[in-house]
Amino acid sequence: MYNKILVPTMGKYMKQLVDHTLKFVDGRNAEIIVLYVVDDDVPFLTPTLLKKDMIKELALKGGYFLDKSEKLIDLESNPNISLRKILKKGKPNEVIVDVAREEEVEMIVLGSGKNILDKHILGSVSEKVIHHAPCNIFLIRTLNKEFTE
Amino acid sequence: MLDVIINVAILIISLIIVIKAADVFIENISLIGLALGVSQILLGVTAAAIGTSLPEFGSALLAIINHSSHMGVGIVIGSNIWNVAGIFGITATITGFIKADKKSLSRDGLIAVITGIILLFLMILSAKFTNPSILSNGEVGVISHEFPTVIGSIVMVLFYLYYFKVLIKDQKNDFRHFKKETAEKMYEQEEFIIDSSFNVDNLKEKKEKVKLKNVILMIVSIIALAVACNLLISSATHLSHIMGIPETIMALFTLSIGTSIPELVVTLSSAMKGLHDLSLGTIFGSVTFNILIPIGLLSFFSNVRVETLSLYFDAPIMILITIVAILLFKFNNMKLNRTSGLLLIAFYIVYAYVRIFSLGGI
Numbered sequence: 001m002y003n004k005i006l007v008p009t010m011g012k013y014m015k016q017l018v019d020h021t022l023k024f025v026d027g028r029n030a031e032i033i034v035l036y037v038v039d040d041d042v043p044f045l046t047p048t049l050l051k052k053d054m055i056k057e058l059a060l061k062g063g064y065f066l067d068k069s070e071k072l073i074d075l076e077s078n079p080n081i082s083l084r085k086i087l088k089k090g091k092p093n094e095v096i097v098d099v100a101r102e103e104e105v106e107m108i109v110l111g112s113g114k115n116i117l118d119k120h121i122l123g124s125v126s127e128k129v130i131h132h133a134p135c136n137i138f139l140i141r142t143l144n145k146e147f148t149e
Numbered sequence: 150m151l152d153v154i155i156n157v158a159i160l161i162i163s164l165i166i167v168i169k170a171a172d173v174f175i176e177n178i179s180l181i182g183l184a185l186g187v188s189q190i191l192l193g194v195t196a197a198a199i200g201t202s203l204p205e206f207g208s209a210l211l212a213i214i215n216h217s218s219h220m221g222v223g224i225v226i227g228s229n230i231w232n233v234a235g236i237f238g239i240t241a242t243i244t245g246f247i248k249a250d251k252k253s254l255s256r257d258g259l260i261a262v263i264t265g266i267i268l269l270f271l272m273i274l275s276a277k278f279t280n281p282s283i284l285s286n287g288e289v290g291v292i293s294h295e296f297p298t299v300i301g302s303i304v305m306v307l308f309y310l311y312y313f314k315v316l317i318k319d320q321k322n323d324f325r326h327f328k329k330e331t332a333e334k335m336y337e338q339e340e341f342i343i344d345s346s347f348n349v350d351n352l353k354e355k356k357e358k359v360k361l362k363n364v365i366l367m368i369v370s371i372i373a374l375a376v377a378c379n380l381l382i383s384s385a386t387h388l389s390h391i392m393g394i395p396e397t398i399m400a401l402f403t404l405s406i407g408t409s410i411p412e413l414v415v416t417l418s419s420a421m422k423g424l425h426d427l428s429l430g431t432i433f434g435s436v437t438f439n440i441l442i443p444i445g446l447l448s449f450f451s452n453v454r455v456e457t458l459s460l461y462f463d464a465p466i467m468i469l470i471t472i473v474a475i476l477l478f479k480f481n482n483m484k485l486n487r488t489s490g491l492l493l494i495a496f497y498i499v500y501a502y503v504r505i506f507s508l509g510g511i
Contacts, residue, residue, distance in 0.1 A: 045169070045411060046411070048173075114245075
């Protein structure tokens with residue numbers, strides 16, 4: 001039960017997500033997939049080179065955060081965990097749902113993320129994932145001011 | 150009425166062509182540069198600095214060529230005020246905040262303020278030398294290409310080259326410390342499972358041969374840029390005559406906001422993705438480039454006419470708003486929050502109201 005867990009991250013609240021996932025696993029054998037999605041959606045008239053730069057910058061950030069997640073999980077202290085790091089490009093909510101479906105994960109760990117005002121203005125990846133996920137969701141109440149970058 | 154509709158349509162279409170042509174030009178010249186062995190860092194910094202500012206440069210250049218140089222100066226100053234007050238304001242309001250790196254804010258913000266002061270100083274000095282009466286009446290004055298403007302132009306261009314050198318140096322250090330290491334790791338190892346649609350090669354410098362397609366696209370885009378800039382300026386001039394709006398007002402607001410669309414989309418989308426450095430760099434980089442290169446280069450070759458109001462009102466406002474934005478960052482823990490964003494938008498609305506209805510003669 002819940003042996004395959006997907007942890008999507010954008011870099012924020014990563015420590016909280018990892019800590020709660022490890023608490024949830026509680027020493028059992030589990031495979032954790034950490035996913036970073038490079039959001040490649042840009043508005044019309046965005047200069048092509050700057051779009052490429054943004055994607056490149058986000059990919060590098062993604063690689064950095066995935067590495068950081070490995071350090072936070074600390075595989076030496078948690079030998080029961082097997083870790084996979086995935087970097088993908090696309091719309092974050094769609095990619096998260098697709099990966100969850102392809103990998104047949106049993107649970108997705110998400111942060112509640114933005115405050116109510118930001119959610120109305122910017123939309124929320126978590127809310128979109130909740131409605132389309134093929135499995136259960138473990139929603140962590142992340143605090144806005146707590147950054148782990 | 151039909152005349153107005155036709156000219157508005159020409160203005161919008163030519164604006165889109167200007168932005169797209171500038172994009173195609175920068176992309177292809179960068180690919181050619183890469184093939185010729187120019188470093189990716191140099192090309193990246195150039196693309197970031199010039200990529201979003203080419204529409205302003207092109208339209209300011211065409212305005213000066215078409216003997217509407219006060220429009221050219223208006224585009225430059227108007228764009229800068231809009232970039233700092235409007236775009237920073239909108240971005241911070243929508244995304245909640247823009248985060249600044251202390252070093253980048255000190256470097257780019259300070260350079261943007263110094264640039265504004267250089268322009269103001271040059272305008273006052275030139276007006277005094279060429280037509281002292283400009284300082285006391287409301288006539289349009291001239292920045293001539295006589296001393297001291299030539300010296301001023303050289304100072305401006307040299308100052309920009311110095312800034313450019315600093316940017317490249319900082320970018321190299323940045324790349325060395327964090328990005329290159331991650332890029333190498335992603336490229337060399339199978340440690341990450343990476344989407345097949347991802348071109349990991351882009352993370353490394355890669356040299357290819359110069360392609361004829363890139364050369365043709367570069368030439369076609371620069372021609373399209375020139376033609377569209379010409380159309381943009383002439384339609385704006387026609388519209389201002391038909392509607393009885395002063396040309397400078399047209400330049401300060403319509404043209405400057407229109408040609409700053411790339412800055413708006415880049416700043417907003419990069420802040421939404423958490424790439425705050427890019428947001429900050431785009432705005433301050435454009436503010437610096439907009440003044441130093443168009444005005445600096447063009448006043449060297451041609452007379453640049455400046456309206457007295459631009460000298461006494463717009464240019465000081467441009468410097469003031471840049472300082473205000475920097476202070477808002479500094480006093481809010483290096484963040485421009487939503488309240489500061491709304492404050493900047495309010496500042497722009499008040500400026501526009503005063504400039505158009507109280508001072509602009511409408």
